Amino acid sequence: MLNVENLLFEKQEGIGLITVNRPKALNALNRATLVEIDSLFEVLGKDEEIKAIIITGSGDKAFVAGADITEMQQMTGVEGRAWGRLAQAVFHKIENFPRPVLAAVNGYALGGGCELAMACDIRIASEKAKFGQPEVSLGITPGFGGTQRLPRLIGRGRAKELLFTGDMIDAEEAYRIGLVNKIAAHQNLVETAKEMANRIMLRGPVAVTLCKAAVNEGLDVDLESGCAYEAEVFGLCFATADQKEGMTAFLEKRKPAFRGK
Structure with missing residues (x-):
């Protein structure tokens, strides 16, 4: 450090x-x-x-x-x-x-x-x-x-x-x-x-990071452009292990074990 x-x-x-x-x-x-x-x-x-x-x-x-x-x-x-x-x-x-x-x-x-x-x-x-x-x-x-x-x-x-x-x-x-x-x-x-x-x-780390990016990006553009950016990050989530774990855990009625990937 x-x-x-x-x-x-x-x-x-x-x-x-x-x-x-x-x-x-x-x-x-x-x-x-x-x-x-x-x-x-x-x-x-x-x-x-x-x-x-x-x-x-x-x-x-x-x-x-x-x-x-x-x-x-x-x-x-x-x-x-x-x-x-x-x-x-x-x-x-x-x-x-x-x-x-x-x-x-x-x-x-x-x-x-x-x-x-x-x-x-x-x-x-x-x-x-x-x-x-x-x-x-x-x-x-x-x-x-x-x-x-x-x-x-x-x-x-x-x-x-x-x-x-x-x-x-x-x-x-x-x-x-x-x-x-x-x-x-x-x-x-x-x-x-x-x-x-x-x-x-406790939440999905990748999702939190992408939420932050979407909010920050959206504040500097018009609503339509902001929503388009949101759609992009929403789609990115489905390529992550965290999304698979989060939805599987929900269906199995257990707490998710997110790995930030």
Whole structure:
């Protein structure tokens, strides 16, 4: 496994737990942390033992409180563009990782932290979590995908309100508007995320991967094209051992033993 300074990593029964570990900076994302996340996902993509990923933050205060402003303050336009493109590439890799990625949001998820959570497939929030895109308060726009993923998750009008005002919302409001999937007790947050990951891991791994690809692909095309893509992945399932096992197990009234093939 990689030698990383700003992340902690554990592998637990098929689940990879990634913890952003810069508590003195409220886990703010600097360039080194983004590069480490990118490199770690590259390694995990080749690890067949990993069936799901959970991302959380170190400490009780923050998931990721944003990008590291100390690195950003003196950037030029060219440097700012490159910085945004780096983060976007990392978050795109997370979004398109072939296995489910869950965000266990344990505190502040602001700016780049909210954008990191939105790049994950499923967001589970602590009752203490706070979300927001406050970049306009700093005289900038979101640059890590916030203007694109937020309206896709909560709708154009609500997204514009949060983006224009920079307001911060709590976990209850984030759940109400569809930004998070579930709220958990703070002390049980990671366990709740593991429970959901384990439920997913009981299903056909190839089918889950193809479901993720179909949803991601469909969001970027018209309905007819999205349905055509769905038909393709639906057909691919019938060439897998998992489909044979899943349907045979159903008919034999037993639990399937999927192999991810």
